[in-house]
Amino acid sequence: MTDKPIRQGSLMLVPVDEVPEGRITRQKSAIVEHSESGHSHVLDCPQDFETITVDEDNVFVRLMTGGVLTHQKQAERHEELEIAPGTYRIKHKNEYKPFEKIMKQVID
Amino acid sequence: MEKRDYSQSTADLIDKLCVLVERKSFHLDKAKATEAILKTYDLFDLPRPKQVVWHKDIFEDTFERSARSARSAGSAWSAGSAGSAWSARSAGSAGSAGFTALDDDFYWFVFEYEYCQNPDRGLAPNENDQKYLEYSQLLLEAMEVGAGYRVEDNDVLHIVPTPLVLIDDQNRFHSEVAPAIRWKGGREFYYLQGESFDKGLWKKIIDQKITASEVMQIDNSDKRTIAISMLRPDEMLKQLNAEMIDTGVKGTGLYKIPNFMDTGETEYAIRMETRYKLDGGEFGAPKEFIEFVRPEVGVKGDAELCQAVAFDITKEQWLATEQES
Numbered sequence: 001m002t003d004k005p006i007r008q009g010s011l012m013l014v015p016v017d018e019v020p021e022g023r024i025t026r027q028k029s030a031i032v033e034h035s036e037s038g039h040s041h042v043l044d045c046p047q048d049f050e051t052i053t054v055d056e057d058n059v060f061v062r063l064m065t066g067g068v069l070t071h072q073k074q075a076e077r078h079e080e081l082e083i084a085p086g087t088y089r090i091k092h093k094n095e096y097k098p099f100e101k102i103m104k105q106v107i108d
Numbered sequence: 109m110e111k112r113d114y115s116q117s118t119a120d121l122i123d124k125l126c127v128l129v130e131r132k133s134f135h136l137d138k139a140k141a142t143e144a145i146l147k148t149y150d151l152f153d154l155p156r157p158k159q160v161v162w163h164k165d166i167f168e169d170t171f172e173r174s175a176r177s178a179r180s181a182g183s184a185w186s187a188g189s190a191g192s193a194w195s196a197r198s199a200g201s202a203g204s205a206g207f208t209a210l211d212d213d214f215y216w217f218v219f220e221y222e223y224c225q226n227p228d229r230g231l232a233p234n235e236n237d238q239k240y241l242e243y244s245q246l247l248l249e250a251m252e253v254g255a256g257y258r259v260e261d262n263d264v265l266h267i268v269p270t271p272l273v274l275i276d277d278q279n280r281f282h283s284e285v286a287p288a289i290r291w292k293g294g295r296e297f298y299y300l301q302g303e304s305f306d307k308g309l310w311k312k313i314i315d316q317k318i319t320a321s322e323v324m325q326i327d328n329s330d331k332r333t334i335a336i337s338m339l340r341p342d343e344m345l346k347q348l349n350a351e352m353i354d355t356g357v358k359g360t361g362l363y364k365i366p367n368f369m370d371t372g373e374t375e376y377a378i379r380m381e382t383r384y385k386l387d388g389g390e391f392g393a394p395k396e397f398i399e400f401v402r403p404e405v406g407v408k409g410d411a412e413l414c415q416a417v418a419f420d421i422t423k424e425q426w427l428a429t430e431q432e433s
Contacts, residue, residue: 002431003428004428004429004430004431005421005425005426005428005429006429006431006432007419007429007431007432007433008432008433009382009433012419012421012429014421014425035278039277071433073277074387075384075386075387076384076385076386076392076395077384077385078382078384078385078433079385079391079433080433081431081433082431091419091420091421092419093418093419094418094419094420095399095400095401095418096399096400096401096402096403097333097400098368098369098373098375098400099329099332099333100329100333103402106399106418107278
């Protein structure tokens, strides 16, 4: 259990105490940040963990046991991180595009 | 949260097709490619064309005329490929051309292949499905030995070799060292992050020699963004006359850019570095990045706040982050 956020590149797992109601799926492995290039951030746990999807912008994971966060990239990949049991909100980094004046998700 | 919902053998087929598309070179075997394509006629009991003509690229007039003619005639067999070739040429879009070689057929090949593995209940594949797979397999053989496009017109089969294409890790046409699309002995096209550039501009960008005013002369905003983003962070900040206004406790630099690209507007950008693991598992040298931030956040002059806002978290949360990679 940690009370500090965990960051892997453009992905952040922010510990939370409560989770709103949402659709729950259980799995041992899931992509927590998708990349069209296949360089996704993947969370793996030895036991099933829950993904709670409230809506597109509100997705949480609940780990009963520790897991590992991996960046699926051959070269120039972010280091693996061990994730303590707990509940986390998934946050993605966004950057500003000055020509278009829009925010766009950072993809690493 | 995603899970693959197709078979491993279909995934293997897709991988095989990707390797073909991304190959660095190939030995063109015209005889084998021609025979493979002609066998598709045999498969459907169609008469083979009387003549076969090879072209160096899809921009040769004779091929273009045939493609247009076959398309107009609505030839069931060749219209798909001819239509693609003609569209690619008429739109002046080499980008389309790069992936519309025999690939149009392969999209269907993949769908059909997967369907035959996992058909709907009560709709088992029949002999027509099998025939389509054989047809696709013949086209794959032709592509493996270098065929790219084929059009039949007035009993003449026109064939063009496949172009060599280079793509980045987001599957966009991209190369900083060579044309991203080229036909051996034929036309070449230069791309960065999926956008085409003429050779002169492409060279200036990759050589870090483009100036801010030259960037501003690029009409297309996507291309402008790419041109500036291709510059090294130090070169980009120099070109933009950026002024550092804050360095955060975690090392983030915040820059103010007055009159950004002659727009009269002030923009803000953060500069940060990341250490990646390389192929062998060892750490590489730190790599620098520039990201723009919303002006209303940048104007506060707090570099680490900009990072926090980019993640939609509080500055306290950002500063409390210990596990990072």
